[in-house]
Amino acid sequence: MEKRAIFSSKTLPYLLLLPQLAITFIFFYWPASQAIWQSFLLEDAFGLSSEFVGFENYRTLFEQPEYYRAMVTTAVFSTAVAILSLSCALLLASQADKQLRFGQGYKTLLIWPYAVAPAIAGVLWIFMFHPTLGMVSRPIKTMGIDWNPMLNANHAMILLVFAATWKQISYNFLFFLAGLQAIPKSVIEAAAIDGAGPLRRFWTIVFPLLSPTTFFLIVVTVVYVFFETFGTIDAVTGGGPAGQTTTLVYKVYSDGRLGGDLGSSAAQSVILMLIVIGLTAIQFRYVERKVQY
């Protein structure tokens, strides 16, 4: 798609592009290529010299049980958040789609958590579920469960899932609601005339028609859990206990921290890049993002 009417200037377009391209090269392409390059280098213990070691960093990475654990953690975390946040959001959106008196008010009251920083969301939830002073921990403990997300990895993961889901519901809700409102009323009326009850209509008509939205939201939620929950994890568990809530992104950070194992951290970055490229490709391939060229 192109414009018929354009300006003819030899230099102006380059000047206009300059700021964005300069920043893109300095802060995106250069570091990304550095990450790729470093992933093939091994630094000595003092970081004074480094030698080219080929895929050595990748090999050691895949020999680390911790790396597999981070993969599993990431997979469990994203699956749980995706299922939980999408189903809650769909339930709320399908109710909010009805002609309600305070529809707009409900919408406002449901979307604002989007604006809460992931780290702050973590803080709010750890406060509720804190083993000693948490308001929600008390009833759990009286039920005889030794609730302690600081020491118990499962508890820690549950807490992370709650905090991450809580924040993501608003986004998914908004898009589900838009998706529901885009379904022509006549289709649903036709189903009603065909004798389908509300629940049946939902599962046989509405839900299938929503599937592009659902798919899109699954991808977005997975991306969110991969990258943005870094703040939540850092605030709630710091990757612990004993590294058991360390996700792939968190591991890149903690492995490279304080000039740690930069080669391994770089190799992990490269793998993450490949994952993002994959996710973006899926999104574009199947979600019909309209980008010409």
Next chain:
Amino acid sequence: MVENRPYAKFLAYLVLTIGVIIVAFPVYLAVIASTNDSATISNGNMSLLPGDQAGVNYYRTLFQGTARTSGEAVGSMMVNSFIMAMGIAFGKILISILSAFAVVYFNFPFRKTAFWIIFITLMLPVEVRIYPTYKIVADLGMLDTYTGLILPLIASATGTLLFRQFFMTVPDELLEASKIDGAGAFRFFKDTLIPLSITTIAALFVIQFIYGWNQYLWPLLITTKSSMQTVVIGIKKMLTTQDVLTEWQIAMTTAVLAMLPPVLVVIFMQRLFVKGLVETEK
């Protein structure tokens, strides 16, 4: 549809009300905690009604800070967050509207290449290039500066794609009429394109302000001086969860303060927020 099922509406209200309560509860607790004193909270005796310490807590938090944040007051952290959020929002809008203008309204040899160079940045979030980016910022001497906080985050394809998409919908005849009216590229941009883009700009601003305010990993890495901390980082430093000495009332007061600006933006600019969210994802 003339479907009369009173219970369906009742169910809807019930589900939505429960949803709203669950969504609001964590924040409600934070607000309550910000009105209690330290002892009440750490004994686990906090009730669901506000305490009487609000004045003390908010005053101390905003203007004095705690030992954990090296005595840095949350008020000045919020100023840092605000500068960073505004810088990112304005910076992104500025560079992306300029680049979109170039890509849409000019024809030059590297147009498609330029577009793709920008487009691919979608696939390179900070998280996948943390340390090399850190190193560059350090080499440029931008650690602990606002420039260092802002600049690396303002380039991204989102804004350029959004403006490009909008510009494509502006009729060609408007530019032709402007040309006949004697407007060059700069005048057309200033007099016609910008005024027409104003809601798109505002929508992008709302989204990017929230994005900037909520940044975590990047400021965590590049700020070492406590005077450069943002509020989202500050709160993390206030609680080391193993530590019994965490001053929860201050931490929760900070949480409330940290949420306030972006949440207010969403509530009061809801229309723009929704537009921005939907359009940046298209």
Next chain:
Amino acid sequence: MAGVTLDTVRKIYAGNVEAVKGVSLDIEDGSFCVLVGPSGCGKSTLLRMIAGLETISGGTVKIGDRIVNQIEPADRDIAMVFQNYALYPHMSVYDNMAYGLRNRGTPKDEIEKRVKEAARILAIESFLARKPRQLSGGQRQRVAMGRAIVRKPQVFLFDEPLSNLDAKLRVQMRVEIKRLQKALGVTSIYVTHDQVEAMTLSDKLVVMSGGQIEQVGSPADVYRRPETRFVATFIGSPPMNILPGTVEGPGRVSVGGQSIAVTDMREGLSAGTPVEVGLRPEDVQAGSAGVSALTMDVDFVEELGATQLFHGKVAGAEFVVQASTGQIPADTRRLTLAIDPANVHLFDPQTTKRLGRV
């Protein structure tokens, strides 16, 4: 004021599409020139080259004595009215009209004077503070005209300015444009594919087809003496009937075995030469047998109120006759058509050119 002169102007779009194939045309100062032709014939392209919105691939465009090929649209001293009006949606009506003047540094009071004057002429004074979206289609159209007028240009360019209006408004605005142009005396070039607009507005009518000029002339000339078969069938509604025929001798042709006399016929055509015989539906006299006559088998009748259209066949070809209502009984199955020799047009079947006297 200035006239416009085109000399073998050509336009080749990317991909080797030749949209305009060497057009030469002289438009006198102060005249109203209409470019008409079917969709895609290149009339907008030609107009946009005159405006400077499209680069010129070959030939020269002159406005007054100045060759403007390399001159920016803003400096060509022209004004243009677009089909979709292209009003600036965020500016008030006043600002829409004032914008061009401000850009060229016209003093403020002068701008105000001109805008007020144009608004008065167009009767849009009460809308000056409104935004375009608060106006009806006809009002927007007037604002677009106003934007052109305030500039006091040498030439007005119109690209189908009325085609977004409903039928009634279109007629009204058409009359207004004509009146305005006469009053201002500004050279105008007007593109349309509506032949009624073309006929009524033009001093000089230019019929185009396939990127070329088919005929230039006054509307009456073009109607009375179409130079090609294309023009003959394009101008006039319903279109001219074309029948196959052969030359019988000087001033006579034979159509389906019936002989008719022709006034305007090329000399020296040998007997037996195939020709195409053109007859306008409104030029044949139905019912009365005359010197030259054809017979027509009627298929059906269309009622247009004041007139009726009889559709049928003459010599195996489709034929339409227009007659005043009531002149012929509607249930007539067979008509005898009287042909006035002065109303017969002959065309060469090969070149499609008119075979008239030279």
